[in-house]
Amino acid sequence: MHTINLPSKPPSSPHPILNLSFRIFFSGAALFAVIIMALWALVFTGHTDIDAQVLNPLYWHGHEMVYGYALAVVAGFLLTAVKAWTGVMMPYGYRLLGIFMCWLLARLSWLAFGLGVTVTGSSVVWLYAAAAFDLLFVGLMALAVFRAVLQVKQYKQMGILAKLALLTLGNGLCYWGIISADMSMTKLGIYLGFYLIIGLVLTIGRRVVPFFIERGLSVADADGVKQTVTLRNSKSQDIASLLFFLAFFIVDLFYPNKYLLTVTALGVAVVNIIRLVGWYHRGIWQKPLLWSLYIAFLGMCLSFLLYALQPWLGYTHSIAMHGLAIAGIGMMTVAMMTRVSLGHTGRNIHQPPRSVTVMYVLMVLVFISRVLLPLVDMSHYLLWIMVAQGAWIACFVLFCLSYLPMLARPRPDGLFG
Template identity: 85%
Template sequence: MHSIDLPSKPPTSPHPILNLSFRIFFSAAALFAVVTMVLWAFVFTGHTAINAQVLNPLYWHGHEMIYGYALAVVAGFLLTAVKTWTGVMMPYGYKLLGIFSCWLLARLSWLAFGLGMTIAGSSVSWLYVGAVFDLLFIGLMAFSVCRAVLQVKQYKQLGILAKLVLLTVGNGLCYWGIVKADMSMTKIGIYLGFYLIIGLVLTIGRRVVPFFIERGLSGINTEGEKQTVTLRNSKAQDIASLLFFLAFFIVDLFYPNKYLLTLTALGVAVVNTVRLVGWYHHGIWQKPLLWSLYVAFLGMCLSFLLYALQPWLGYNHNIAMHGLAITGIGMITVAMMTRVSLGHTGRNIHQPPKMVKYMYGLMVLVFISRVLLPLADMSHYLLWIMVAQSAWIACFVLFCISYLPMLARPRPDGLFG
């Protein structure tokens, strides 16, 4: 007799927001982006009781933007994308809630420290609590990705897994520096995390940006004709981008030399500008979900150029760093979240909410105000920062208004996802 395989029970979760990781992590990242920037505005102007002897307030801000906001978006994207890449079901329901809870508890601990709250008279205790849940969060995320990749033997994805392992190391260095009262160690951990995220964006972006543009433009054009858009990609460009960025990363973090910094940063900028030329299609300007990705990568190229010129023109290093952070983390994540959220909730990617163009415009304003205007006029530096902070907050408020309802509701087609 032949055995009959009964269909497996379809997955269920206690709430739609726990169906797949992008739902809860994108929602939380957007809310956190608002809360942490509002608090940073108070910390920056000296209106909180943050303990600067335990942790430089600049490092508090840097840590939470990298290991708080950016890693939440990475978790939402990776734990969803790996399911598509491997066909292996990723954590959902209560398992996903467990991973998310570790991220949330770590963020609440850092917010408490930023507000100057204490445990038994000590504010640093909050960071010890944060360390436990932060490292647990990254470890669980890396384990979930590793299990799926190894199960189907997709060893080409191990590069992404290696970056997650190194992010765990970077975050560990941050906490080790806090424990040992060694701010230089904490700084290394923050910059290590920052450049690893940028490396992840360059790696994943090379796959998804041309894919999204091709998908977004192929089909019936405005003249009613069928068109197929195919963009240029090059293995040689991928290798050159990786090698130049790795060299830049090492030079800027561990071996500061203005000649090497200029050479490596210029190499990254040139290779990725050439890559953007191959990705260009005039049709992107009709679709905000596409031009936002393109502009984000263009901003990254400009930021690497600022790194290359900084030793010779004498402006502050953090201007180039913030340019890369705003475009390579802020702008690219907003562009990705707005596109991925539509596709994975079963909505039409060709009809995004009308507010998306304003979100992208506000993120461009963040770049102009935080990076370009200080280059032109340092006498109003505080004003430019306040404008950038306000534009950042407004961008994510619009995201929350437009996207949180769809992220919290079931798919219109009734499918699980």
């Protein structure tokens, strides 16, 4: 007698935006990027009642760009990618909403602190609330990843959990520094998180940038003949990039020495410039989804060169750091979100919205205005920062207008995802 296995019930959620994590987290990150930069413009110009005695406004800004915006994009990408890597369904529906709400409540708490909202005469209570929700957010995300990895015994993915643990440590140091009134501890936590995110971008970028370029250019020509594009990659380059970046990370954070900083930063830059030479194909300039990734990686290389030259040319460390943040987090995440959102909602990656080119140009303008122009003209420093803030906001407003409708709608092919 044969046993008949009935098909399992297909997954469903109360709204398409809760189907997979990239939908809600990319949407939340984009909206947050607009709000947090607009509020930072007010904080920067002294138009809010933020309590600078509790937290330096610069660290308020840095924390929310790293642990607010960047970590939301990481959550959207990671919880979607782990499903593809393991074949295990990741949280969706109300479970996904619960994880997202922890992130959102933490962000609202930081916004309340930035606006100077007080409870019983103090605004610090918002940071205690943010700490609880931030730790719960990362904990639930890590638990979802751990269960999937354990279920299929794909232990090589445990490295993801290690990175999440280190990001939690960095965030914990931020909050501990605030609670103990130790600004240096808070700064350490922010920089630890920042460099961990950059490390993730270098690692993931090494895989996805050449992959996306190959996929984007390996298409049929006018005669119907498929043109295959194969890009060069090297294991030795991967190892060299990892070792140089690890050394740079340790030197810049724990052992500031201008000779070591120059050598390590230059090492990261040179290795990755060689990578870019191997990834170059003239066809990328015909496809915004490809040249945006290439330009983002090039911007990171230029930023490492700025780190290497900074001790000798005398400009501020902040310029190099912002270059790395804008290229490695800003430009790279926008490029990734615009591409991933198309593919995972069942849309044609070769026909992105026309607005993507404008988004990428605006992010390049952010880099030029915040990083390059102050190098040649510090007399208009405030103006350059305001232009960069405006371009950042405009970029993400365009993303919201172009991509939020597709992230909130079902796939055209009717599949769940």
